[in-house]
Amino acid sequence: MITRFVTRRWDDVREGDSIGSITFPVTLRTLMVDVAGTRDLYPIHHDRDFAKASGARDIFVNTMFYEALFGRLATDWAGPEAFLRRLRFTMKSPNCPGDTITSRGHVLRTYEAGGQRLVDLEIHLDNQLGADATIANLTLELPG
């Protein structure tokens, strides 16, 4: 049986809608896959001595990990016909091996601009140490 992919239509989205929640455990393996997939060899993401000498708690996932995760959360919710138009986020506290990320997000607004049907999302990543470790604002273009 072929998996079916559901596309969310702009007409069906309402402000305040939840986009759901996932849990993502960060392990040493997460950091290795992160380096391999994003090509980021900056030692703060794989060298624990370097990270600690730089004032960090431990090695931590890089910026591109968050790009990957926020993009995934958006299209997991919106479906394969959605196109990410804008992504902005602030990293307030790092995620290191042993941490567990929990996501939550909702629709901020729906609007049309430049002939595009758009949805703004706000997504928060918390970890076991506290809320709002990373907060993102995204704009998605959806089919009508």
Add this chain to the structure above:
Amino acid sequence: MTDPEAVPFDRLCEPYLHRWGPYRLTRDPISATAIRRFCEVAEDGNPVYWDEAYARTTRFGRLIAPPQSLFAMTFGAWWTPDHVRERLEADTAALNEDGGDGGQAAIFALCDRFGFVVNTVAGQEAEYLAPFGPGDGRLKMRSMVTAVTGEKQVRVGTGVFVTSVTEYRTEASDVPVGRSTLVLLRYRPREGAE
């Protein structure tokens, strides 16, 4: 002769702001393999990145890269043999026949001189202008620094925030596919930081 330490850091950087640097070119064309390795990072199963036949039925009409992979797709290669590097340098030089060298290198050199040698990303914003994917060839990009702050005390030490804008285009069509703004904290770690 003015003591350089006495001039505020942001003032020293001013002459180097708002100057486009040269185009850089990725070594390899966008490939399905690079796309899937990026998708593995956050376990993204979106079929427009994985399933060519399915992707053809969507609005994109083809397999595409996650727009949010733009930054990763343009990261420097880990190792390149001389003969390939020479060809890449020649291709890059051809793109930059009329261009200047921009201001970013001079600003990072100033950071190094002040001991702001560790860098961490403090903020990031990206705009995705068009889908891109296998068949679009390599990506080319150029950057400029748009703002530098004065010296600030931060949790991990003393540093400055450097804001850069980068523009990305496909080699095949010269179409802009994205624009990103990056705020980098360059800092001198606090003594005995742990």
